[in-house]
Amino acid sequence: MGAIEQAAGLVFQWDVLVTIFFAAVFGMFVGAIPGLTATMAIALLVPVTFFMDPIPAVGAMVTCAAMAIFAGDIPGTLLRIPGTPASAAYTDEAYAMTRKGEAEKALGANLLYSALGGLVGTAVLIFAAPHLAEVALRFSSTEYFWMAMLGLTCAAFISSGSPIKGLVSLLIGLSVATIGLNNPAGQPRFTFGHTEMMGGIDFIAAMIGLFAVSEILRNAAGGARNLPVPQVPIGNPLRGWGTMLRTYWRQQIRGNVVGVGVGALPGAGADLAAWIAYAMSRRFSKNKEKYGKGHVEGIVEATSANNAAVGSAWVPALVFGIPGDTITAIVIGVLFVKGLNPGPTLFVFNPQNIYAIFLIFILANLIMIPLGYLAIRAGRQLLRIPRRIIMPVILAFCMVGAFATNNAVFNIGIMLAFGILGFFMEDNGIPVAPCILGIVLGGMVEQHFITTMIRSDGELLAFFGRPIAAGLGIVTLLIWVTPLVVWLRRLQRGSAAAPEPSGPGTA
Amino acid sequence: MRLNDALLGVLLFGVAIALFLGSRGFPSIPGQQIGAGAFPTVLSAGFALCATILVISGLRSRLPAIVWMDWTREPNGIRNVVVIIALVIFYIAFARQLGFMLTMAPIIFVMLRLFGVGWLASLAIAVIAVLGMQYIFGRFLLVPLPWGLLAPIRWW
Incomplete structure (x- = not known):
């Protein structure tokens, strides 16, 4: 029996399909509630997946992520509050459409192009990943070191508004990763004599803290008030799909390409893809003057991009074990727990599992259309869910989730500490995402760094001794040097007093 | 609570020093010049670099030491x-x-x-x-x- 038939056998089982369905509904809910992000939905899902088999567990996360990214467009369109950071790029545009009474057209476009973008991203994942895996099989620790560095560099420098603060966030994450026994020397580091710290900081607990608890604190700080529900009629979102598909196919393809490219870059994800696609759409459009006043063109391109990125972000995650965004960072953590260690060998030894994940991707994007249709029709009711009741229950879920990772109350303390840290970082404009990637990749970076150093007897040039490694290394160093040069030149001109640009991906 | 970049830089400088001192005590891998302390030392240098840049840009920005956020x-x-x-x-x-x-x-x-x-x-x-x-x-x-x-x- 071939791997694809085996994969179908793994996926088309009642328990798997039911799990996927519930995960989809859950993702839809969480994504649609403003203030709850797609990453938070995934983080809350983790403790539930612990008892599941690997395939339904991964399937639940894939579906939940795709759904939450789409559902984030609903509050963005109706309330001008993006449900997830990935929708932020075109929230103003979509809200302007709502004010013109075209809410259903905006949401319909979001749904259609989210699903199509997701399918394109999946197609790229299916075709690119196995080929890349063959290349990756020949990688040594030097290449892995640079791949991880490239991912971390992109996360710190490109996807955050202020490169320095992105770097600070990354360093915090890497430092957290050094805690415990898990290092090449097997030496307990920064444990302060606690046996609980020997195993290192539990990544899931830290994650729940950074993404969920800090958001709960943020909501509580604002009083967890209910939002004004807009009194706009929402018609049939399916109307106008035919016209849109004919008019905007160029924008769609361009958005897909941008999304796939940005998503596949280790360390950059859907948020950044949407911002770039929206800006590009505006630059190349014949109707520039209509942008920002409720014009669907930019939305088509940006929403095509962010969902395509969700799929292609899995390419570096599955092939190299290097997450493309915070969502895949969590999924990598879960894959390790399930014994499906990401990396090229996964493609060689367990191809049926990989194909099963691909199948689930396709299913997730297909199920999005009917569920998304219902969610849009129920959009106003979804927004009426009282946040002041949701927040306490979510905190309780967070605490149980942190506890469940290894049944230690100590982890709830870790969760709280990272919740406060995340809250403080957000207040100070330090992005959280690089910190997460740092925690996930810290061990890998150090291990490959030390291995290469030992093999070369401390010769630093060994990092550029192989062609692929040299290429990756030079790209990484260029990204490092550029902001420093820009900063120094700005300092010379004395214009450093200008306010820092607040870019995308700060959420 | 938003700290001025200079204040944030000072805070991070403290982290850098603590990390540096903390990693000095780690023994190296026998027979190698490199050990458990190498990576944290690199990180502490990174913190120190960021701290320096933040202090300089914070002092030039002339924003108040602490900005109390809306919440x-x-x-x-x-x-x-x-x-x-x-x-x-x-x-x-x-x-x-x-x-x-x-x-x-x-x-x-x-x-x-x-x-x-x-x-x-x-x-x-x-x-x-x-x-x-x-x-x-x-x-x-x-x-x-x-x-x-x-x-x-x-x-x-």
Whole structure:
């Protein structure tokens, strides 16, 4: 029996399909509630997946992520509050459409192009990943070191508004990763004599803290008030799909390409893809003057991009074990727990599992259309869910989730500490995402760094001794040097007093 | 609470020094010049670099030392944050003795009251949520949530 038939056998089982369905509904809910992000939905899902088999567990996360990214467009369109950071790029545009009474057209476009973008991203994942895996099989620790560095560099420098603060966030994450026994020397580091710290900081607990608890604190700080529900009629979102598909196919393809490219870059994800696609759409459009006043063109391109990125972000995650965004960072953590260690060998030894994940991707994007249709029709009711009741229950879920990772109350303390840290970082404009990637990749970076150093007897040039490694290394160093040069030149001109640009991906 | 970049830089400089001093004591791998201290030392250098840049740009920006964000001016903003942190600490301290349900129910109740939900509704939501979670997580998802004082009346 071939791997694809085996994969179908793994996926088309009642328990798997039911799990996927519930995960989809859950993702839809969480994504649609403003203030709850797609990453938070995934983080809350983790403790539930612990008892599941690997395939339904991964399937639940894939579906939940795709759904939450789409559902984030609903509050963005109706309330001008993006449900997830990935929708932020075109929230103003979509809200302007709502004010013109075209809410259903905006949401319909979001749904259609989210699903199509997701399918394109999946197609790229299916075709690119196995080929890349063959290349990756020949990688040594030097290449892995640079791949991880490239991912971390992109996360710190490109996807955050202020490169320095992105770097600070990354360093915090890497430092957290050094805690415990898990290092090449097997030496307990920064444990302060606690046996609980020997195993290192539990990544899931830290994650729940950074993404969920800090958001709960943020909501509580604002009083967890209910939002004004807009009194706009929402018609049939399916109307106008035919016209849109004919008019905007160029924008769609361009958005897909941008999304796939940005998503596949280790360390950059859907948020950044949407911002770039929206800006590009505006630059190349014949109707520039209509942008920002409720014009669907930019939305088509940006929403095509962010969902395509969700799929292609899995390419570096599955092939190299290097997450493309915070969502895949969590999924990598879960894959390790399930014994499906990401990396090229996964493609060689367990191809049926990989194909099963691909199948689930396709299913997730297909199920999005009917569920998304219902969610849009129920959009106003979804927004009426009282946040002041949701927040306490979510905190309780967070605490149980942190506890469940290894049944230690100590982890709830870790969760709280990272919740406060995340809250403080957000207040100070330090992005959280690089910190997460740092925690996930810290061990890998150090291990490959030390291995290469030992093999070369401390010769630093060994990092550029192989062609692929040299290429990756030079790209990484260029990204490092550029902001420093820009900063120094700005300092010379004395214009450093200008306010820092607040870019995308700060959420 | 937004610190001026200069202040943030000073804070990070402290982190850099602590990291550097902390990693000096780690022994190297036998027969190698490199050991457990190498990576944290690199990180501390990174922190020091960021700290320097932040201090310089912070001093040039002439912003106040601390900017109080909008949420600190919200009525109850600070109170809500402090109480929620205290509630989590309360759970950490008492969950083992009192059990999951007896600790979590008051936490949910207090939070709901904090956000202005009525007495009766808060009580009902807290009780239902706790019973549901103990059942779903404890029974179905096999998380060993502590029963504490309620252990004698455990029904499964």
